[in-house]
Amino acid sequence: MKDRQELPVIDDQEVLSNTGQSLGKKIPLVSDTLPLLQVKELKKNFDLSGDLLDQFRFRGGRIIRHKRYIHAVNDVSLEVMPGEALCVVGESGCGKSTVARLVMGLLRPTRGSIYYRGQRIDKLSEKALLPYRKKMQMIFQNPYASLNPRMTIDQALLEPIRFHNPDMTEGELRERKSEVIKSVGMDPSWGNRYPHEFSGGQRQRISIARALMVDPEFIVADEPLSALDVSIQAQVLNLLRKAQQQRGLTYLFITHDLAVVEHFGSRVAVMYLGTVCEVAATKTLFSTPKHPYTQALLSSVPRLWDDQPRHISLPGEVPTQIGQPKGCVFQGRCPHANDRCRRYSPQLNAQSDGSLVACHGIEEGRI
């Protein structure tokens, strides 16, 4: 795992560095039909019960132990193909960030499995995970919190690569650092500065650079644009796309901003209350949304040149995820819900245009 495999750069890709040494980022050798990342029936509960003593309740003349869980992620199955940008969208509390953290191994799943290039990684020890950490990197939402304020930019960038490549010489390290820094549009001479000396957009560039340092092939980005101003969002989004094209990166992109999804994603997974309700190619999803929740979500996005905003109004609010959900998670707010929806939870079913939808109504042809 230590040796970086040098593979030829594909001709039509612009080589970003002018330092002489090309990055030589390998294009995935696995055939494109095999998913890079596969998540199967992933489940994550967070325990709310508190201390052991807090769990005891006196009920009906007996003391019983009472436990409460938040079902943050329920039976989520996803596949990320090499080279694509799979966007996960949903409102706050739908479990999208939990999925990102589970995939990165920052949280341990309650049930289910995660495969990276066919290898199961969710049960690995910290040590056995190391080679995967080098291939999978994460970009966080808030660049003010994800950079250590007491480390200079150079230190922050060099720490991960030194750790993962102990035999790289100082010269190689420096060369790599200046190449990556340039590729995110920053000046290598700024390396001695501290994070507080940079603006939000620049800090997010630094966190992207830090993720790119170890030459990853898969990046999980959790709301990387939310903390940024509009004009800066465009800069960072362009940067992420450039990195994808030049390094053959694969993204799992978590966001709540549907305009960004439409622009950036190759496929979209829509989440609601810890479950995936629709997965489709971006174009398909935005032209023909199928799940009632997806339809309501898309209609809520404010658009320019839209004098008479007309959105599908959903009754009620997003319920909590405490207690075992019964039936379809959306049934309480769905205008098409019937008895079956209230009892059984729907499975993702393939549609004629290749999208996957979890809805009894669509299955029965009611919607």
Place this chain on the structure above:
Amino acid sequence: MALLEVRNLEVSFRTREGIIKPLRDVSFTLNQGERLGIIGESGAGKSILAFAILNLLSRPGYISGGQVLFDNQDLATLSEKRLRSIRGSRVAMIFQDPMTTLNPVMTIGQQMIESLRAHRKISRKDARVIAIQKLKQVQIPSPATRIDQYPHELSGGMRQRVTIAIALLLDPLLIIADEPTTALDVTIQAEIISLLLDLCVSNNVGLVLITHDLCVLSQMTRRMIVMYAGRIVEQGPTKEIINDAQHPYTQGLINALPQLSIPGTELKQIPGAVPGLQHVPSGCAFNPRCEFSMDICTRVEPGFTCSGGCSVACHMVEELVNSMGEDL
């Protein structure tokens, strides 16, 4: 009739590095029942403007020039006592985060009754009736039971509905809403937008909407102001500006929207970042990021040029308009 007229408003902050001016030369008028949007990135001075209109700035900030005429009174020089009788009753404010505007240790009813009784001589009982009626107006289900709940018992969207109900409590003439939907999810945002719009139209209330989201602004307002580094750069009818922006900064903001570009292509971006207020560039504040920057832009701050229905602070637009005038 002009409901609110802001004339050459200037706000200064005393800091250790000297006096900085987060707001300079801001003038606009708002008629009764009109809806005006103010857009800008962080640091553009839009929230300072909202606070300055109600004279709510606290040290080290102060209004260092200009007038805020509301109903023929200058709010910038009015006594604190007179201001208190206007704030909340004639002019109401809605803030971004309802959790920080609502008092967590008081029930919703207590907060509403308190502000009603601060401005009007009415009994608790009558105040409660009005409060329940306002909660009903903002479509809170079972308002009679909700009124006795605490803010933490409500969801985010519900809380923002309560702050809107509080704003409407004393039938104000003007509502200033500072990023009212930014903390909310899109489906909730859509509900709040249509609610606020309906209430403004049906009660003929003026609205000053402060936002960073051009799409929200375009849905809610007829006229808009674009701010950059403490100054207005463009002002005019919302439709006209969105369809045909004149100022390069406004053009940049609109072009940077992902929803207007072809998916999968590179977004048009504005290079650089918003300048800090200590280092506002000389001349036009936008000149270091502007692709049309000329020699004059670095030296002289542009005045306002009328172009169509808009007024624009840009040397390039000024030259264009002048040359067109000569041709005629």
